[in-house]
Amino acid sequence: MYGRRSGKKILNLTIMAALSLLVMTGIAWATEGEAKPDFGILSLLPPLIAIGLCIFTKEVIPSLFIGAWFAGTMVAGWNPILGFGKAVGLVADNLGDPWGARIVLTSLVMGGLVGIMQIGGGIEAIVRWITKKIQSVRGAMLVTELAGFIIFFEDYVNSLVVGTTMSPITDRYRISKEKLSYIVDSTSAPIACIAGISSWVAYMVGQIGTQFNALEIGYSPYLAYLRSIPYVFYNIIALVLLTFVIFSQRDMGPMLHAERRARQTGKVLREGAKPLIVTSHANFEPSEETPRRVINFLVPLGFMVGLIFLMLVVTGGWPSVSLATAIGEGDSSQALVLGSFGSVFLTLVFFRAQKLATWNRLFAGFMQGMNSIFFGTLILIFAWAIGAAIKEVGTAQYIVRIAGNVLSPAWIPLLTFFTGAIISFCTGTSYGTMGVLMPIVIPLVYNVTAVHDAGFIEILLPTIGAVFAGAVWGDHCSPISDTTIMSSMFSGADHVDHVNSQMPYAFVAAAGAVAGYVFIGFGLPVLFSLILGAITTCLLFYFVSQPIEVRA
Numbered sequence: 352m353y354g355r356r357s358g359k360k361i362l363n364l365t366i367m368a369a370l371s372l373l374v375m376t377g378i379a380w381a382t383e384g385e386a387k388p389d390f391g392i393l394s395l396l397p398p399l400i401a402i403g404l405c406i407f408t409k410e411v412i413p414s415l416f417i418g419a420w421f422a423g424t425m426v427a428g429w430n431p432i433l434g435f436g437k438a439v440g441l442v443a444d445n446l447g448d449p450w451g452a453r454i455v456l457t458s459l460v461m462g463g464l465v466g467i468m469q470i471g472g473g474i475e476a477i478v479r480w481i482t483k484k485i486q487s488v489r490g491a492m493l494v495t496e497l498a499g500f501i502i503f504f505e506d507y508v509n510s511l512v513v514g515t516t517m518s519p520i521t522d523r524y525r526i527s528k529e530k531l532s533y534i535v536d537s538t539s540a541p542i543a544c545i546a547g548i549s550s551w552v553a554y555m556v557g558q559i560g561t562q563f564n565a566l567e568i569g570y571s572p573y574l575a576y577l578r579s580i581p582y583v584f585y586n587i588i589a590l591v592l593l594t595f596v597i598f599s600q601r602d603m604g605p606m607l608h609a610e611r612r613a614r615q616t617g618k619v620l621r622e623g624a625k626p627l628i629v630t631s632h633a634n635f636e637p638s639e640e641t642p643r644r645v646i647n648f649l650v651p652l653g654f655m656v657g658l659i660f661l662m663l664v665v666t667g668g669w670p671s672v673s674l675a676t677a678i679g680e681g682d683s684s685q686a687l688v689l690g691s692f693g694s695v696f697l698t699l700v701f702f703r704a705q706k707l708a709t710w711n712r713l714f715a716g717f718m719q720g721m722n723s724i725f726f727g728t729l730i731l732i733f734a735w736a737i738g739a740a741i742k743e744v745g746t747a748q749y750i751v752r753i754a755g756n757v758l759s760p761a762w763i764p765l766l767t768f769f770t771g772a773i774i775s776f777c778t779g780t781s782y783g784t785m786g787v788l789m790p791i792v793i794p795l796v797y798n799v800t801a802v803h804d805a806g807f808i809e810i811l812l813p814t815i816g817a818v819f820a821g822a823v824w825g826d827h828c829s830p831i832s833d834t835t836i837m838s839s840m841f842s843g844a845d846h847v848d849h850v851n852s853q854m855p856y857a858f859v860a861a862a863g864a865v866a867g868y869v870f871i872g873f874g875l876p877v878l879f880s881l882i883l884g885a886i887t888t889c890l891l892f893y894f895v896s897q898p899i900e901v902r903a
Contacts, residue, residue, distance in 0.1 A: 397422035398777035422740035466720020473648035499538020514841030527613035528844035536838035562793035582816025584864035624845035659690030771821020779831035784822035828857035863888030
């Protein structure tokens, strides 16, 4: 049975690739000799193809590669053979990029650390301890959300720690992997963006400061960022929605089916799901004589978070500069890879000193842990490849161009949110979206407010907030977003299931954000607009959702 299903999948993918090749060959023949420096609306095809195939086939890696192949073919003058080589080159380039290589190493080493903790009994000990403290399903979800709030300074660390820690606990309470990955994803990028002090801040403030310097605006970029936080409606409303979902114990769409499946059958994954991390191996468990000590979970976790935070501030110039400045200026990828390797080394020594297992068994756990996360790491690499391909065909620039200019300054934030949301969803990068939009919208606000004799700061702050909100919306739910992939990976979820089940919640939160920017356009105060937007989202969710537990 499995062989026939696998054969059919391979056949379908082969046919799909062959049809794509024929289509691209036909386009190459039809456009032979034509110069295509500006692809226009065609620049939307690579991300749409990749995302559509991900959802339709549930095969992430081939879908991402075909999208990159199509983009490579466009760049190569519509030659599919050269396009194929271009796509392969993009995969290799992103794997060899220092930043990407560090993230890949971090993911693999973190998987290895989980394996060591599993062998040393730390994972099982913390599961037993927290299970005794948590009295309900709602309590388990709230603890997961709280953990996400606590680790605010880096979205990758958030996904790593919260997903890994809470996965076995939520399994005990029959909470689906779809719900766990949604909670993890909702408390990573959305919080890191508005935390005030995080690895995101330097980049965001730098984007603002560059434009302020170019326009000779005498205003603090950091103060502008801080004052824009109340206008980052999507992030705030997404967190409000998450809390409301947990307390109400209601769900909608695929998430409702997933939660009912988990509660009724205990199956936290659907039949046929492909989790991005697998830890349920017989040789992955501690031996019977290994003591289950909570300290053997807390100390490795402390090693990891402490070292990553220390490396973040050290790479940011601490102690020569203040701690807040160092956090903003720190190199997060270096901090992650150095902290992860250091935490593995210290954990190995700590466990061996207690004689919890032999060196051979601890190393076997490390290798098993790395192996369990390999598939998810591959998806990250292919997602970066298509991100680079999309950049080459100019998808983001086209979306910005068709958005056009607006006549009334008051509606610039709403237009900015829409534009940022589309760019970030199609490209899967919040940083890239900010990098594209900020050099456009700040001069736009500057010029339009001058023409209309409107208040520059009054329009600028909600516009900056809308850039961040739109960027995070796509980063929160795009199938090709690295933080979305890592949320799936460390929660042990099927990536496509995570995207499909989370998407309705992202749209409901976005509806509230849109309502908030509409109220801003009509001149209402920010707090009033935010509250009305949050109420809009919660009411919309309530009317389209149903209780998870069906009463007889």
